Amino acid sequence: MSRPIPVFNGLDEKDRQRLAQSILGAYSHASEIVTKQADAEEESPEDQIGPTDEGPIEIPEHPHLIGLDPSVYRQINAAIQSGKQHLVLYGPPGTGKTELARHIASHLHERWRMITGSADWTSQDVIGGYQPVGEGQIRFVPGVLLQNFDRPLIIDELNRCDIDKAIGALFTVLSGQPTTLPYRMDVSDIESPAYMILPQPKGNPAPNEFAPKKGWRLIATINSIDKAALYQMSFALTRRFGWILVDAPRDHQGFVSEYLKRQNIISQEATPTEDLPIAEIWRGVNSVRPIGAAPIIDLIQAVRIIDDSIDFMSKPNPTQIGAYIDGFSMYLLPMLDGILHQEAERIANSVINALGLPDESQEARTIRHRLFELSV
Numbered sequence: 001m002s003r004p005i006p007v008f009n010g011l012d013e014k015d016r017q018r019l020a021q022s023i024l025g026a027y028s029h030a031s032e033i034v035t036k037q038a039d040a041e042e043e044s045p046e047d048q049i050g051p052t053d054e055g056p057i058e059i060p061e062h063p064h065l066i067g068l069d070p071s072v073y074r075q076i077n078a079a080i081q082s083g084k085q086h087l088v089l090y091g092p093p094g095t096g097k098t099e100l101a102r103h104i105a106s107h108l109h110e111r112w113r114m115i116t117g118s119a120d121w122t123s124q125d126v127i128g129g130y131q132p133v134g135e136g137q138i139r140f141v142p143g144v145l146l147q148n149f150d151r152p153l154i155i156d157e158l159n160r161c162d163i164d165k166a167i168g169a170l171f172t173v174l175s176g177q178p179t180t181l182p183y184r185m186d187v188s189d190i191e192s193p194a195y196m197i198l199p200q201p202k203g204n205p206a207p208n209e210f211a212p213k214k215g216w217r218l219i220a221t222i223n224s225i226d227k228a229a230l231y232q233m234s235f236a237l238t239r240r241f242g243w244i245l246v247d248a249p250r251d252h253q254g255f256v257s258e259y260l261k262r263q264n265i266i267s268q269e270a271t272p273t274e275d276l277p278i279a280e281i282w283r284g285v286n287s288v289r290p291i292g293a294a295p296i297i298d299l300i301q302a303v304r305i306i307d308d309s310i311d312f313m314s315k316p317n318p319t320q321i322g323a324y325i326d327g328f329s330m331y332l333l334p335m336l337d338g339i340l341h342q343e344a345e346r347i348a349n350s351v352i353n354a355l356g357l358p359d360e361s362q363e364a365r366t367i368r369h370r371l372f373e374l375s376v
Helices: 013-042 070-081 097-108 163-174 252-262 277-286 294-306 321-331 341-354 362-374
Strands: 087-091 113-116 128-134 137-142 152-156 179-184 194-197 217-223 242-245
Touching: 070 087, 070 097, 070 242, 087 097, 097 113, 097 152, 097 217, 128 179, 137 179, 163 179, 163 194, 252 277, 252 294, 277 294, 277 321, 277 341, 294 321, 321 362, 341 362
Parallel strands: 087 217, 087 242, 113 152, 152 217
Antiparallel strands: 128 137, 179 194
16 A cells, blocks of 8 residues: 655745654654564574574593593584584493583584474474365475474484485585575466575575574484494485494493482492402493493492392392393393304303302303394
8 A cells, every 4th residue: 555745835934844754653653664674683592592692612531430431521612613513422332422412512502403303204393395285275385394493403323214315405515505405486487486594694585595503403323233224324314413432331331320329329438359249241242233321320220129139249148139130031032133153151150250140050041042032
């Protein structure tokens, strides 16, 4: 609707006042528009989602993840501070990769999201694609990545999905160049502009552009127990990430002792004079197939439930051995499927020695039998 143009006849006092009021009104209206635009651009809740701290980023050690090599935090901070935007935390199962990813994301950003990889993922799930929206209509619907283009996105167990297929459209973006998706804004119009993903934040992206906010980054975890899955990612995509090895603790005795003290299971002054049975079992398992601390913690907790009289600082008495075997069967055996027969023998000997069992005892035969059933 058009507005009438004011007309001023001469410069008498009455018209001069009208002119002044008209000019002031115009400036006031223009100022209001500019202010609203500035608010929309600078104070929009979505735009305000950004890094928690704009200063130098330093990821501190996780207070509850014990046993991680100091190089893990050193490499994480080196990668982030040198400008590497995306990270992969890889290593054996049970080493705390998922919890560490949460820890990193929470220090990088006020908001983040975590999803778990799936073999069923397609590019449409991750990037987006045409979907029916009712009444016989279809349109482009952003996938989980574009829906979270304003914050860290944790992809837990990335190796579960066909990585190149699921996020292949991001190859160009991760290398710093925009990419055009094969989807138009208006499906029915062949002249309609296609959607684009931009590699860098943009103040006012066009309606067909997806631009990341400053806080966006990918943090993925990968279990390296399956070597084929670890190297499923192509080199072209691999080099877009900073890779951080989150390995199993090397000092099994030190970890078990520290955990028992933190849980007040043993006194703070307790000093083991010999190998702790659980540490010896863990060392034997890891000589064949490295696993992290999580299954060991589960084993300790289960053993305590089964028999709360157990002294973890010494070998179990005959009535307590069953609790150790139960815990071993519940949390370590499932991690050992597919080991070789000679490896099963090696682990069995470690468990038998750790528990102080006679070699021909029924308990020793049970341990060997269960391990041999898993071996190939």
